[in-house]
Structure formats: structure tokens, C-alpha cells
Amino acid sequence: MSLIKNFSAASAALLGGCVLMSENIISLKNISVSFDGEVVLDKLNLDIKDGAFVTLLGPSGCGKTTTLRIIGGFQEPDSGDVFFGSERINDLPAHKRKLNTVFQRYALFPHLNVYENIAFGMRIQKKSESEIRAKVDEMLKLVSLEGFEKRRTSTLSGGQQQRVAIARALANDPRVLLLDEPLGALDLKLRQEMQVELKRIQSRLGITFVYVTHDQEEALSMSDTIVVMNHGVIQQIGSPIDIYNEPENGFVADFIGESNIVDGIMHADCDVEFCNTRFECVDTGFAKDEEVDVVIRPEDIVVVPKEESGLRGTVTSVTFKGVHYEMYVDVPGEEEEWIIQSTVAQEEGKEIGMTVDPENIHIMKKYTGDYASDIEFA
Amino acid sequence: MKKDSLIASPFMLWVLIFTIIPLGMVCWYAFTDASGAFTLANIETIGTYWVYLKDSLVMGAVATLLCLVLGYPVAYIMSRASWGAQQTMMMLLMLPQWMNFLLRTYSWMTILENNGLINTLLGKIGIGPFQMINTKGAIILGMVYNFLPYMILPIYSVMEKIHESLFEAARDLGANRYNTLLRVVMPLSLPGVITGITMVFVPSVSTFVISQMLGGGRNMLIGDVIERLFVGAAPNYNVGAALSLVLMVLILISMAIMKKFDDGEETGGLMM
Numbered sequence: 001m002s003l004i005k006n007f008s009a010a011s012a013a014l015l016g017g018c019v020l021m022s023e024n025i026i027s028l029k030n031i032s033v034s035f036d037g038e039v040v041l042d043k044l045n046l047d048i049k050d051g052a053f054v055t056l057l058g059p060s061g062c063g064k065t066t067t068l069r070i071i072g073g074f075q076e077p078d079s080g081d082v083f084f085g086s087e088r089i090n091d092l093p094a095h096k097r098k099l100n101t102v103f104q105r106y107a108l109f110p111h112l113n114v115y116e117n118i119a120f121g122m123r124i125q126k127k128s129e130s131e132i133r134a135k136v137d138e139m140l141k142l143v144s145l146e147g148f149e150k151r152r153t154s155t156l157s158g159g160q161q162q163r164v165a166i167a168r169a170l171a172n173d174p175r176v177l178l179l180d181e182p183l184g185a186l187d188l189k190l191r192q193e194m195q196v197e198l199k200r201i202q203s204r205l206g207i208t209f210v211y212v213t214h215d216q217e218e219a220l221s222m223s224d225t226i227v228v229m230n231h232g233v234i235q236q237i238g239s240p241i242d243i244y245n246e247p248e249n250g251f252v253a254d255f256i257g258e259s260n261i262v263d264g265i266m267h268a269d270c271d272v273e274f275c276n277t278r279f280e281c282v283d284t285g286f287a288k289d290e291e292v293d294v295v296i297r298p299e300d301i302v303v304v305p306k307e308e309s310g311l312r313g314t315v316t317s318v319t320f321k322g323v324h325y326e327m328y329v330d331v332p333g334e335e336e337e338w339i340i341q342s343t344v345a346q347e348e349g350k351e352i353g354m355t356v357d358p359e360n361i362h363i364m365k366k367y368t369g370d371y372a373s374d375i376e377f378a
Numbered sequence: 379m380k381k382d383s384l385i386a387s388p389f390m391l392w393v394l395i396f397t398i399i400p401l402g403m404v405c406w407y408a409f410t411d412a413s414g415a416f417t418l419a420n421i422e423t424i425g426t427y428w429v430y431l432k433d434s435l436v437m438g439a440v441a442t443l444l445c446l447v448l449g450y451p452v453a454y455i456m457s458r459a460s461w462g463a464q465q466t467m468m469m470l471l472m473l474p475q476w477m478n479f480l481l482r483t484y485s486w487m488t489i490l491e492n493n494g495l496i497n498t499l500l501g502k503i504g505i506g507p508f509q510m511i512n513t514k515g516a517i518i519l520g521m522v523y524n525f526l527p528y529m530i531l532p533i534y535s536v537m538e539k540i541h542e543s544l545f546e547a548a549r550d551l552g553a554n555r556y557n558t559l560l561r562v563v564m565p566l567s568l569p570g571v572i573t574g575i576t577m578v579f580v581p582s583v584s585t586f587v588i589s590q591m592l593g594g595g596r597n598m599l600i601g602d603v604i605e606r607l608f609v610g611a612a613p614n615y616n617v618g619a620a621l622s623l624v625l626m627v628l629i630l631i632s633m634a635i636m637k638k639f640d641d642g643e644e645t646g647g648l649m650m
């Protein structure tokens with residue numbers, strides 16, 4: 001009980017600090033990295049607010065780990081600057097940076113037990129035994145591993161090892177915690193539990209989390225800010241709701257959730273044509289008759305009798321998904337089938353009409369890549 | 379169970395032919411006299427030979443220590459080098475081993491002799507000559523030179539398996555190079571060190587060729603004594619077998635102590 005009080009006091013203090021500062025704790029300016037002539041990060045700019053839960057999201061190989069390693073000091077950028085607060089830390093070696101990492105494969109020390117793993121950083125700082133003991137106890141409580149002090153790390157389950165890795169990193173009171181796909185090796189149920197727990201730890205301690213994942217649901221449910229990356233370029237930075245509702249391009253839309261992405265032509269402000277049908281939308285600022293990507297979420301499509309809409313198709317399959325039905329609809333003239341989510345099932349083979357509210361039609365600049373193949377790597 | 383013993387049987391046969399029978403014969407000779415009657419007299423002669431035994435143990439220990447001091451950094455550097463560099467270094471390490479053991483040791487004689495390579499070179503700049511051949515130092519040098527790879531290889535093979543992420547984790551937690559070496563590399567390489575020590579100490583303690591070639595017969599080791607008792611002018615298999623047995627027991631004891639040390643490290647966690 002007193003511990004919880006301590007935590008809330010500590011986090012209140014930190015949060016207080018945040019409110020005062022509310023400034024960037026980490027800034028990446030024009031960071032570029034190439035490996036063997038291949039550009040992995042291309043003039044990346046990223047500001048991370050103090051106390052935020054920021055997630056780097058993108059398909060495998062898009063440069064998330066490399067970005068994290070640059071912040072941690074394990075990778076030198078070819079060009080660009082790394083700032084910690086207002087201090088440029090390009091030349092500060094990893095062991096002197098005030099941040100800690102939870103590695104993808106935990107990287108626990110196999111020759112040390114749980115207690116000594118967590119104490120590792122404090123032993124290097126030559127803290128007193130009583131101080132170390134108190135901190136290790138506090139950390140074990142934080143990650144719910146009381147009583148595991150003397151266990152060898154090899155006897156722990158994946159989830160328990162993950163908790164030790166988190167405790168070990170947090171025991172050094174970092175101002176920023178870097179986490180590289182920390183839940184990637186866990187099964188679904190454990191992963192969901194750990195997501196909740198990590199979020200709880202972050203809000204309790206009030207420190208900045210920079211979290212890497214290729215799992216969009218994980219990113220949406222945990223983050224304050226999501227940074228969507230592809231091919232070493234940031235596609236969009238925003239809150240989960242912004243990213244989901246206002247994806248900036250087709251890649252983000254497709255990566256963040258299942259979407260229908262079709263070619264369209266913007267005839268005028270708020271006037272778009274796709275599938276040979278004119279629709280009212282809310283987007284403005286495109287050139288006259290500019291070719292665009294139109295993104296529509298499966299749940300935003302309203303099924304109506306076929307006479308009531310110019311956009312028609314034939315239902316080819318219906319699958320019950322628990323809360324809703326997922327239906328595929330073959331629209332004449334479209335390469336790919338449309339996907340619809342609705343709580344009302346339609347008959348397979350039936351011809352239906354579809355409408356979309358203007359605010360649910362998202363118009364984007366043409367994305368030149370190939371979403372499907374970009375995302376397949378994820 | 380049956381299947382296991384079937385698979386194991388060729389191994390058991392091997393053990394019987396090459397281990398049990400020879401060991402039985404050594405024991406037989408050690409505890410009998412010339413007429414074949416049981417006696418402890420052979421074992422008791424150890425008092426006479428104690429000097430040689432002690433010299434062997436001390437010189438073997440010094441050689442092992444030197445191999446460790448020289449070999450550990452080499453193993454570390456090798457294990458952290460790029461794959462190509464590791465292959466090259468391994469090659470350079472093994473290359474001399476492909477040459478005959480006697481030849482390698484003989485070449486050290488010509489280097490260390492009173493009018494050998496080193497003394498000739500030193501003479502050119504007006505120092506020396508130094509007595510190098512036929513000293514304990516020369517014997518230890520021979521041991522180190524011949525057995526160094528057996529120290530490096532087991533340490534290297536353990537170190538090479540230490541994943542790069544552990545080095546990064548240590549750095550992440552504030553450890554500089556020195557701390558990483560002390561708190562991660564050394565404890566994790568301990569099993570390799572134990573194996574290396576065993577693999578150098580055992581042949582060093584029981585060698586006789588090196589001491590004969592580089593010690594000039596003036597610095598006899600227990601290996602020389604045993605050799606003479608078997609193939610010398612006045613052979614005595616019984617005493618020779620008894621000394622071999624004593625040496626073996628001493629080596630087994632030192633290995634057991636090393637093993638204890640290793641196990642202790644593995645289970646003891648809290649360093650407080």
C-alpha cells in the first residue's frame with residue numbers, strides 16, 4: 001500500500017515536472033543511416049515529448065530497431081543529430097546515456113539470478129547493498145515477481161523473463177525507456193496482459209516510453225503518439241485516433257487496419273468519383289481532377305437496397321467474427337473485392353448497394369509504393 | 379533402456395580396451411613386487427621421488443598460469459572479431475600444431491642455445507651470452523609454447539557463444555568495457571577457463587620430452603623419472619606404475635577442485 005503511495009507520489013512529481021517542461025526529451029534531426037549502400041533511415045526527424053508513450057510502428061525492416069539503437073547509442077547515424085533535452089548526445093557513449101533498453105530477446109545475464117540481474121546497473125554505480133535491496137524489492141513488486149529473487153533466469157517463462165528485463169531497465173531510474181518489440185515472443189493472451197501492465201507501469205512512473213512494434217492493434221491500444229514508418233521514412237505522426245481516423249496516406253490506412261483503398265478522381269473540393277460513382281466528401285485542397293487514393297474503413301460502409309446507391313456489388317462471402325460479420329463484396333470493374341463489417345449479415349450471392357457518409361471517405365495523395373507487398377513483410 | 383545399452387556397447391568396448399585394461403595393469407604393477415606378490419613398497423618410494431613430483435606440479439602450474447594470462451586476451455579478441463578474422467586467427471593458431479611436436483621443441487633448442495639464435499643476436503649488440511637452454515625457464519617456455527592453443531581454444535569457444543546482445547545490455551546498464559569484462563565476460567567464460575586449465579595442466583605436469591630437450595637432463599620432472607623406470611637402463615615397471623598412479627591421483631584431485639570451483643560459481647548467485 002505504502003509502495004503504491006510512493007509510486008503515485010513519484011509519478012505526481014514527475015508529472016508535475018512534465019507539465020512544467022512538457023518539452024522534447026529526445027529529438028532526432030535529419031538522421032540518415034545506410035547499411036552496405038542501402039538507405040535504412042532517410043533524413044528522419046522525430047520529437048519525443050517528455051513523459052509520453054510513443055510507439056514506432058511499421059512493417060518489419062522499416063528501420064524501427066535502427067531508430068531505437070540510435071537513441072540508445074548502439075548505432076551511429078551517418079548524418080544528423082540526436083538530442084537528449086537540449087544536449088546533443090551523438091558522441092555520448094551508450095553507457096553514459098540516461099536511458100535504458102528492454103531488448104527484443106530480453107538479453108538477461110544467464111550467470112546471474114533475478115536479483116543480480118536487476119541489481120546489475122546499481123552495482124556498477126556502486127550503490128550500497130541496502131539501497132540495492134530496496135530498489136530490487138520495489139522493482140519486483142512493480143512487475144509482480146515478488147519471491148523470484150533467487151531464481152535463475154533460465155528457469156523463468158518467457159513472460160517472467162520479460163518482466164525481469166523491464167525491472168532491470170527501470171531499476172536505474174531512466175528518464176526514457178526504450179522497448180524493442182518486447183512482447184513479440186509471447187502468446188496472444190500473455191501479450192494482452194503485458195500490454196495493460198506496461199501501460200500501467202508507464203503511467204505510474206511517468207517516464208517516457210519509446211516502444212517499437214509491428215502490431216498495429218498493440219500500437220493503437222497503448223500509445224499516446226504513434227509514429228508510422230515505412231522504408232526508413234516516417235509516414236505519419238499522431239495520436240491513435242488521428243492515425244486511425246485521418247490516415248495521411250494509403251500506406252498508413254492499410255497498415256493501421258483493414259481498409260478499402262480504391263482509385264479516385266477529385267473533381268472539386270468535397271466532390272470525388274470512384275467506382276464510376278460521384279460521392280460527397282469533406283476533403284479539400286486537391287487540384288482539379290487530381291488522381292487520388294480513396295480509403296474507406298470496412299465498418300464505415302452502410303449496406304442499403306441496391307436501388308438506393310450507385311455503388312453496387314455482389315456478396316461473395318460472409319464470416320462471423322464475434323461482434324460483427326465480415327463480408328466480401330465483388331464490385332464490378334474493381335480489381336479487389338471490397339470488405340465490409342456490419343452487425344447485420346447479408347446473404348451470399350445477393351446484390352447490395354453501399355453508401356458512405358461524407359466524413360468517412362478519406363482522400364489521400366497517391367501513394368507510389370505497393371501497399372500489399374510493403375505490408376506483407378510485417 | 380535396452381536400446382540405450384545396445385548403442386552404448388561399442389563405447390563400453392572401447393573403454394574396456396583402452397581404459398579399464400591398461401589401468402588395471404598399472405594397478406597390478408603398482409601393488410606387486412617382481413615376484414608378483416602384493417606390496418605397498420612401490421607406493422612408499424614416492425618419498426624418494428617427491429622432489430621431482432613437486433617440481434613437476436610447480437612448473438606445470440606456472441606454465442598453466444602463463445598460458446591463461448597469454449591465452450585469455452587472445453581468446454577474447456578472437457571471439458569478438460569478424461567471422462573472417464576469426465578464421466584467420468584460428469588458422470594462425472593451428473598452423474604450428476601441424477608441425478611435429480618434437481621438431482617444434484627442437485627448434486626452440488637452436489633458438490635458446492648458448493651459441494643459438496638469441497645469444498648470437500644479443501652478442502652483436504654486445505650483451506650476453508645468457509644461459510637459457512637447460513633451465514627451468516626454458517622448460518616452462520616449451521610447455522607454454524606447445525600447450526597454449528589448448529588454453530585458447532576452449533575459452534574462445536565459450537566466449538564466442540556469448541551473444542552480442544549481452545554486451546549491449548551491459549553497456550545499456552552503464553557498464554564500460556572494463557565492467558563488461560569483469561561482470562559479464564569473465565563469469566560466462568569460466569567453464570572454458572576450467573577446461574583450458576585442465577587441458578594445459580595435465581600434459582604439462584606429465585611431460586618428459588620437453589624437459590629432456592630444453593632442460594638438458596639437469597631438471598628432471600616426474601615424467602622423466604617414470605619414463606626411465608620403464609625404458610631406462612635399469613627398468614622397474616612396479617615403481618614406474620606406482621609413480622604413474624600417484625601422479626594420476628594428484629591430477630584427478632586438482633581437477634576435482636577446479637570442478638568444484640566451477641559448480642560453486644554456477645549456483646552461487648547473491649554476491650553480498
Ligand SMILES: Nc1ncnc2c1ncn2[C@@H]1O[C@H](COP(=O)(O)OP(=O)(O)O)[C@@H](O)[C@H]1O
Pocket residue numbers: 035036040058059060061062063064065066067
Ligand atoms: N547491422 C546491420 N547491417 C546491415 N544491415 C542492417 C543492419 N541492421 C539493420 N539492417 C537492415 O536495415 C533495415 C532495417 O532494419 P531494422 O531497423 O532492424 O528494421 P525493423 O526493426 O523495423 O524490423 C533492414 O533491411 C535490415 O536488414
Ligand SMILES: [Mg+2]
Pocket residue numbers: 061064065066181
Ligand atoms: Mg526490429
